[in-house]
Amino acid sequence: MVANPNTAPRIDIAALLKDAALTAAVAFALALPLIGFRTVDDPAGLGIETRFDWVATGVGAVFLGRLLLSWLFALRGQRPAVGSGWLAHARAQLDPHMKWIALAGMLFAFLLPFLPFSSRYTIDIATTVLIYVMLGWGLNVVVGLAGLLDLGYVAFYAVGAYSYALLAVTFNLSFWECLPLAGLFAAFFGILLGFPVLRLRGDYLAIVTLGFGEMIRIILLNWVPVTRGPDGVSGIPRPSFFGLPFTANPPEGVTAFHEFFGIAYAGSHRVTFLYFLILLLALITNLFTLRIRRLPVGRAWEALREDEIACRALGINPTNTKLTAFAIGAMFGGFAGAFFATRQGFISPESFTFIESATILAIVVLGGMGSQIGVVIAAVLLILLPELGRELAEFRMLLFGAAMVLIMAWRPRGLLAHREPSMRLHSRNHRGES
């Protein structure tokens, strides 16, 4: 069914009205109990207040909105097809330049702290964005490549953060000693989660991983002797520059960063160092995933995403393949967690709620599953926008929801969904390409 561009599509007004009325009816049924009634405290006990005016406004808005939407779709003749539209066009134009765009982005990231407009605050936000970029890249291994929908990724972030915090506080280990251990612990938990969910796919997998994420948080909350429960772990050692601490007044016998380099002490030194640290970690994550995608195991992940039965028939062990995906994804979550802990100096289970998992997953899905640059763009959009307009922060979840709905309707495979083969037989501009 392709609309003929020369003839205006005929619009069936009655059908549109009926459709809008139906949508409004559903909205009414939902809104009446949820919005229509409100419990209020009154001296005699619990009273009920009605808000039918709110319901009416909401239902009216849904009716008009739906009418407008379906009218717009009708005007276009059909729902936009996947891959059509200006974005796909722009993508096709940009494609050969992707390498340069990535390089320019990297150059910008390296220069950011030294640009005239950057303040301590900018660098701080950029650090947060980079944490999510790294988490997005890590989760991309599991969701984008292996196609395993993981809703509990925050668990590995938490395991990494707590591993670092507890090891550092208890055994006085340094950040660089703890980092590999944090990754290792997280990978171990990834395998632990992997085993029970080996046979699950899609929705079922999503639900179990969601439960796993919550379980880890609740264990952190309740296993007080080890994790210190809701109080969290404080006094986590801050990172040092190869043994040189970033403190104004270092203890006796220790040279601080500013003393060693003979510069005045500034609080921004540490912030800048943290920024470069996460930039480095994120770039390592990126290089690693780009590289592993071209290895047999990476291709096996993608094959598993495409068709598990066919994989079995080709002699690929699906158990091992899935577990490596979970382990490697979790490992990067663990690294990011360790960084988070050293940056904050204090962690508690509150930092590792489901919202974090949802945010990271939203970044991956929005960015275009499997697309590395897409993850950066999505992380910038989802983390930076709410930070910039503080008023927007209130609507963060609403923004997420709206963004996800739009993406699903408009580009179900993400903003930059385009898969470049991991190897080629012919050069890029070969005529056999379609």
Next chain:
Amino acid sequence: MSALLTVEHLSMRFGGLLAIDDLCFAADERRITAIIGPNGAGKTTVFNCLTGFYRPDVGRLTLHRPQGPLYLERLDGYRIAQAGVARTFQNIRLFPAMSVLENLIVAQHNVLMRASGYSVAGLFGAARFRRAEAEAIEFARSWLERVDLVERADSPAGSLPYGAQRRLEIARAMCTRPRLLCLDEPAAGLNPRESAELTALLRSVRDREGIGVLLIEHDMSVVMGISDHIIVLDYGKKIADGTPEQVRHDPNVIRAYLGEAEHEALPAEIAADLRRDDRPT
């Protein structure tokens, strides 16, 4: 001519339905063994038992190798594939978003995995791995040439026309370097010219690679033309076994095929199941 595969007393039941009933047959090296029979006769189920997707209720499935026999009924599907039994599916199962070449490289996964030192050496770009990868690509190219898909090597497999997807699936199975190739209705949905090409390809696989081919096929012109040996199934039972000439004149076979109209009167849900199963994707 030595037997490559022997199937002894294979039975498989789904609830009240006996899909395979005490089936015995053998498939030889350097021969094409066809399994034919009306829809729902249990042909695909035989393949699913052979390749580890179903666990048979009763039966011994033996793959004869120089280093000794291997009993397939005990093994996981991926181990059976590693032991040298490759298959294609009635409703094609490619990796649609991956390129044609990648599909053939994934088929060489185990060789490449070992060469990449289980990814560790591969991450550091070890020369041994790069060499193995180049060889894998060369092998894939040789198969792309044989199935006439070199030009489309870098396109997503899902974008190929139907007939090309069938050929690619066969090439992919061959890239696992099997000893026994099981093809489930490879000519379904092909036009006569493509069917003829398929026939030529299967002959060359038999004669050049010297492996055994087990072929499920509906298209009698394909089956009678290339099979060395035909087994006829009806309602899970073997009703004939012999050369094409013998089978063609077997009264049981004629009855089963003439009676095929009865299958239209199957219960609705089974008929729907069969239609779904038989629809080319």
